[in-house]
Amino acid sequence: MLIDAVSRRAFLAASCGAFASVWLPADPDELRASLAYAARACQAAHPPAWDFFTPAQAADVDAIAAQILPTDDLPGAREAGAVYFMDHSLATWAQQQREAFSGGLAELNRQATHRWPGAGRFAALSSERQTELLHVIEQTPFFQMMRLHTVTATFANPSWGGNRDKVGWRILDFEDRFVWQPPFGDYDADAAK
């Protein structure tokens, strides 16, 4: 069962599909700060220092995100900067989810150590071992939360700090424009001929 408020809200998102408020409302100042942060993060040649994660936690989160939406011939969650979205959200408007993140990562690493003693933290495992471990936990609230955050970070507007250079939308072949003209797709184009 899902236990805390965050999970309940995530459950609502999963059951309603959309139109659910998973994140707490930010006040306008926080929102403005968030947008300014995102603008800086996009422009920075080097990633900004972590606002919430320890470097080790950030590496684990980045590795999990890269398993959920891996890099192939197209960029994935890693290139989208999903970990930065999550770090910033936990430092600002999603503070109530810190415990779920930190606790979940600690438990994941406990399991990693138990399985492969001496192999190091999750981020240091081989990709095969990472996949194997994530399959073990894929039904847990922690993994569902990581999936929700990774997907959101990758496909949300870049103004929220992820989806850098709109790489998430490139995966989907989606383009955000204000104006399109018909034909829109191949079938209506053919029909118009």
Next chain:
Amino acid sequence: MRQPSVRFRPSDVVDFVVVGSGAAGGIVAKELATAGLTVVVLEQGPRLEPRQFEHDEFKYFFRSGIVNDPELQPQTFAPTPNEEAKKDAGVLLYARLVGGGSVHFTANYWRFHEIDFVEASRHGPISGTGFADWPITYAELEPYYTKAEWELGVSGTPGPFDAPRSRPYPLPPLPVKSSGVLFERACKQLGLHPQPTPLAILSQPFRGRNACQHCGFCFGFGCEFGAKSSTLYTVIPVAEATGRCEIRPNSYARKIAMEERTGRAIGVVYFDDHKVEQLQRARAVVVCANGAETARLLLMSQSRRFPDGLANSSGLVGKYLMFNGYCTAGGTFERRLNDWKSVADSRMVHDFYDTDPARGFYGGGGIDARFAAYPIGFALGGLVGGLAPDAPTWGPEYKRLLRESYSRTMYVAGHTTSLPLQSNAVSLDPLLKDAWGLPALRFTYQYHPDDVATMRFMQVKALEILEAAGARRSWADPVQAPNFSVHLLGTCRMGNDPRMSVVDRYHRTHDVSNLFLCDGSSFVTAGRGQPTCTIQALAYRVGEHIVEFARRGEI
């Protein structure tokens, strides 16, 4: 920034307070103000200008951008009144801003058919339900459907199953999408009768407003071009231009103020944007706050004289909540549809609209071809669409499928009937409060077996259509649990018998002569999935009648 054309003081006794500025409230305000009456519209949400609407899925769908926020206005849900209603277990969702649901709706604009008003005498009774005829007919409402289409701006072409209409649509249909081409071809092959979907979206410039630019952000979003025929861009500016109507945003109604001695409404108590209580005085009150909040406001307005809530001598305030069934089948195709562009849907069929006794259950509906999934929602999967239910949810194959499918998927959706059950209801939670200290909204809902049978039937038809359309792969999506809706209908039903209904055929409450209710709450039956057109026709009709009553001194 916009300045209101006129400002009233709460102590001014205006002719009408209208609670809610949405699909119905905007129209009622305009009808009253243009007839020479003074009006204050209390809107709980803010006023946004078209340029303030954004293409921001995360904000609008996950952070309550322009909708009611469960953190500030929590709700509780249980399937039946006998079970403990739990917080965050479900949500009745509505747009919370000037223009209300007419700002963020998908803009499907179907008239009811003649049968919708007389179904119970045709197909009823159905035991255990409140299935009943409306006290009005399609013929009585027809002039107001026409008025809505021509004043607001609707694009379409009459279809073979449409009820008689006095005028065609004011605007031609929007361009067909790939989903519409595939759907139309398949339906014809199956002997069905596809037609362009009528939409309250402008296919051409109309009355000084822009035509649709096909950006693809209709469902859940405000239109930055003003091409969606929301009351925000249509009737509300007309109401304000009279100099007799003030739209007052950030004003959250908490109680209808009554004079105990006479049993008449004297105004509405609301929280202003500083959470300070104000009483706006008025000669009469019209509540258009949507099918959830209208009932809640009456229940919160209980007093010594009205211990069970205002206008509730029937005991039916909040009862008979109806959602409309919604079910989908998805299909992927060889080539690109790019259906994320432009309006959500462009073709539909009404071949299965009526109940067919041969099917063995009550119900029917319309079917359309649509795609209204934005990137995050599609990748997460759920109500708005996503990958097939058996697709992986993470990893390389998940990513490959997302990449292949987003531009090659369409959904065939059934929009169906819901039977009125007394146990499906809006009420006040006995414990939980909202951020203003008011009782939280509690609701109970479960499907009638015939509602589910209708959805299953529609899904079979949807799969046949997808197959005939040449889908490479198709699937039926799971029927959603009934703990979420944006269609909020039936909670203050209309009727001639004061024991069996809350408002009369003119939307006047049976119990309080200067209190009217008009929105989805007035519905007696649910129709087939697209209620806004009928809500707005009812609003034009009630506006005309209230003006007449006022002129004759009958309020």
